[in-house]
Amino acid sequence: MNIDFSTKLAKNIEEVEIRTAVLDTVNALCESARDIAKICAKGPLEAAFGDVAGTENSDGDSQKALDVRSDEIITAALKTVPVAYYASEERDDIITLEHGLPLAVASDPLDGSSNIDTNVSIGTIFAIFPAVENDPEASFLRKGSEQVAGGFFVYGPQTSLVITTGDGTELYILDWMSGKFKLAVPAMRISESAHEFAINASNFNHWHPPVRAYIEDAMKGADGPMGKKQGMRWVGSLVADANRILMRGGLFMYPADDRKGYEAGRLRILYEAHPVAFVIEQAGGKASNGTDRILDIKQDSLHERVPFVFGSVDMVEQVGEYHINAV
Ligand code: F6P
Numbered sequence: 001m002n003i004d005f006s007t008k009l010a011k012n013i014e015e016v017e018i019r020t021a022v023l024d025t026v027n028a029l030c031e032s033a034r035d036i037a038k039i040c041a042k043g044p045l046e047a048a049f050g051d052v053a054g055t056e057n058s059d060g061d062s063q064k065a066l067d068v069r070s071d072e073i074i075t076a077a078l079k080t081v082p083v084a085y086y087a088s089e090e091r092d093d094i095i096t097l098e099h100g101l102p103l104a105v106a107s108d109p110l111d112g113s114s115n116i117d118t119n120v121s122i123g124t125i126f127a128i129f130p131a132v133e134n135d136p137e138a139s140f141l142r143k144g145s146e147q148v149a150g151g152f153f154v155y156g157p158q159t160s161l162v163i164t165t166g167d168g169t170e171l172y173i174l175d176w177m178s179g180k181f182k183l184a185v186p187a188m189r190i191s192e193s194a195h196e197f198a199i200n201a202s203n204f205n206h207w208h209p210p211v212r213a214y215i216e217d218a219m220k221g222a223d224g225p226m227g228k229k230q231g232m233r234w235v236g237s238l239v240a241d242a243n244r245i246l247m248r249g250g251l252f253m254y255p256a257d258d259r260k261g262y263e264a265g266r267l268r269i270l271y272e273a274h275p276v277a278f279v280i281e282q283a284g285g286k287a288s289n290g291t292d293r294i295l296d297i298k299q300d301s302l303h304e305r306v307p308f309v310f311g312s313v314d315m316v317e318q319v320g321e322y323h324i325n326a327v
Pocket of ligand 1: 111112113114200236237238239266267
């Protein structure tokens, strides 16, 4: 075992075959994460660590050597557990591992890869669905609320796992001495009295009016309509920004904007928004596309993007009000 599971995780999954398969799969992902974390820790000492692999993934993002390596590690691990289909942000198409097995796993194998060279936290995101028999596409093109498990690993000062199976969000930390992920926080709760927002402010001139209005008002601090001084943070790795919000609250936004290719923002529904929204909601937070709940969105294609807003409930709701009032 690569993880000391809490007595609670996956107990809410009624079907025993699915429950066991989820735990096996998470255990395999923990092994992959430990391997990826080891490579990350070596940084430039590892050959071709952050070099551009000379290719682009299906979203047009440049691929780094570590993106490709992480994807290979996860693919190999998933072949050992009851997973029928694997969809990766790094691949154009779904891989069929073995028809007839109970699960389908989607992953962004190395999130935040533009930060690889800079020794800033990066991670692996995953979403686990019950497989639809003999139908790889239908296994992934569905609402986020149909996930049986979702979460992410962070490769930072600590190597950690944030995970939910739909009954609360747990935080595990890798204990390098034993090689096991150990439970650190059994029930994460997102603070409601938060005063930090995260957005790539360099896109200000491209934002649509409601987002611009919200950020302008937030910047007015205690004298503005929000009546409080707010701080700004932007790591540029979704996993690191999400982890901070889980630990101390706040707001994350990657909105749609008027740049070509950003008509639905930057982040992918399947590989990023669905699993992050799942852990955020299960920790008492909220996740939307500005107006609608992320987990209710069903994408039409594998690599579809979505404007993504998540964090403390009141902040996400306030962003929603700016959108509604702008109509
Ligand atoms: O999807 C990859 C990603 O690196 C996320 O981890 C992060 O939140 C976002 O893109 C950063 O985008 P930008 O470089 O446009 O700020």
